Amino acid sequence: MEAMEIDSEKNLHRKHCAYTLLDERFEIQKEMYRGQQYSQIYFARLHMMRTLLYSLVPNWKPHLPVCTVLELERDKECIVVGTLYKHMKLKPCVLDEYSKTRTVTPLVKPHNFVHPDDHLILEDESGRVKLSGNVLSPTVYVTGTVVGLHGKETDAGDFLVLDVLEAGLSPQIELPLKSREGKYVVFVSGLRVGSSSLNPLQFQLLVDHITGHLGDEKEQGIAAQIVHVVIAGNSIEVPRGLLNGQNLALKDQSRLSEPIKELDILLTQIAAGLPVDIMPGLDDPANFALPQQPLNRCLFPGSSAYNTFRSCTNPHCFDLDDVRFLGTSGQNIDDLDKYSEAKDKLDFIERTLRWRHLAPTAPNTLGCYPFTDRDPFLIESCPHVYFVGNQDKYDSRLVKGSEGQMVRLISIPKFCEMGIAVVCFPIIQLNLGNLECHTLSFGTQFSS
Structure with missing residues (x-):
């Protein structure tokens, strides 16, 4: 990774993390719709x-x-x-x-x-x-x-x-011993680049913080501990009026591609400094049914030139230093919210974990691919971190299983929908050593 320069005499070097992608079960290699029954x-x-x-x-x-x-x-x-x-x-x-x-x-x-x-x-x-x-x-x-x-x-x-x-929490790989050096993973969702509700300055502040171009020496030292970024769905917003199935005029084509170009510019800045995973969401240019397949890399000519950029599936599963992460862009939890009740979204998230199934309402009320010989949404290995994007607010909970499993549940808020006069957009930062997390807020205040 690139060294982040603080002054002419001292350099900070970004920490490294072993990464293993585990999305294979969510990938559809030969998509076919030839009479399969749900x-x-x-x-x-x-x-x-x-x-x-x-x-x-x-x-x-x-x-x-x-x-x-x-x-x-x-x-x-x-x-x-x-x-x-x-x-x-x-x-x-x-x-x-x-x-x-x-x-x-x-x-x-x-x-x-x-x-x-x-x-x-x-x-x-x-x-x-x-x-x-x-x-x-x-x-x-x-x-x-x-x-x-x-x-x-x-x-x-x-x-x-x-x-x-109930099935209860599935078996879990042993959590590695606590590291003496802090390492952090940053989660963000609901960027909606192109939306009128997103202030580009706030997203740029986020990028500058992650890449170490913001703040004093202390802030840059913290930024150097960020080893991975996960963008959990709904990254762009395209005007609904353009998606009517008709041929687009030349001026409308530019309006359609502009948010994607803007997102690529920002992702390029991140990928130049550290690994970034981007997942598709409900409103992104991807297939509708779960599991959503990776966003086409041709949409991101700048960021895809870096080997640190990964376009991933939704759901998304990966290991960082033997800590297992599993998450979605939120469709599974939003659907549970329609057809059952709970005091908060974390209860829905915990239920899917204890039922050992990411999307129990699929294919009944939640669209999914008609698999014939398997159900990829079964949770066969309990994650250490289970995150869900595009929720109304940030929330977190530590869940313990009957066999000693420990899982950090994280509800990731929408980045672009917080506040009016003073706008604060939290992102989630997770410490790999002890599974603790907290928010970072990026806001701007406008005076009349």
């Missing part, structure tokens, strides 16, 4: 998760028999493993939307579709059964979650749930 990804998910849950049953309730839905017997307690389906009264339906456009009643689009009348159904290859009781809350679980249930069939034909077995 049921196949559910079968693959159930097969993998059922094997896991069966292995946990002997330590959970060894005295109970394990059976399928078809083998349930009235008033006989047992354990059954299957995939949850949530029947939702307010869940949008294509046919309903079509019919409502023919009426004078406007279509209501609530932020959250949870209703008191929602109920859960458990299904496996043999059949399905409606669940009853107060143990399994429909407000917490979503369609696609695989669980083990202890209960019995009632006279009404329902399955009365008495207890729930």
Whole structure:
């Protein structure tokens, strides 16, 4: 890496970090849409998760028999493993939307579709059964979650749930010993370059801080400890009116490419000094369905000339000095927020970790590629850091597993949507030695 010059007599050298990219399972090598059914990804998910849950049953309730839905017997307690389906009264339906456009009643689009009348159904290859009781809350679980249930069939034909077995945190590689020298990873999301709400000066301040061109000797010394930058989605904003599927006029073509050129200039400044990973987001020029494939490198002719620049998938997984990072650009958590309830976004993030699945609502309400033989969203190895981009605010939590796992959950805020008069845009900085994190704020104040 380049040395960062402070004065004519003293140089600071940026610290190094061993990097391993682990995005292979999210990469689609030969994309095909030839009649694949989404049921196949559910079968693959159930097969993998059922094997896991069966292995946990002997330590959970060894005295109970394990059976399928078809083998349930009235008033006989047992354990059954299957995939949850949530029947939702307010869940949008294509046919309903079509019919409502023919009426004078406007279509209501609530932020959250949870209703008191929602109920859960458990299904496996043999059949399905409606669940009853107060143990399994429909407000917490979503369609696609695989669980083990202890209960019995009632006279009404329902399955009365008495207890729930979740997969819990997956096995975790041992966290390296604390390093005596501080090393930091910087996360940022929701840049939305090209948006009227983004002040370019604030982004330039961020770049200057990361690259060591901002502040005094102390500030530059801190900047030298930053070993990696992750940009978690929604990096550009293109005017919606231009994306109508029609041929663009010459002046509109320049408006379409200008935000990408501006982003490339800023990324080039970062890549010239340290490694940077960029992930696609919901509004970026990438495929819509998860896993989103890397943004085409031809969009970034300046930054892609550096081997420190990496265009990555969403979700994104990598190791830094044997510390495992796993994260998304936020679509999985935003979808959970529509179809279930929690006190904050960190609860949603923690649930996906304990369910061992990054996107349980895919493909039901969250678009994903129709995989036929695997489910790439299963969390087979527990990360040390689990980050989610494009959230409403910064938040963090340390989660501990039953086998000693420790995971730092990070909710990364949108960079361009904070404040009016005095605008503060936080980024997240993580210490590799102890998994602690804090925010850095970049703001400008305008006077009338």
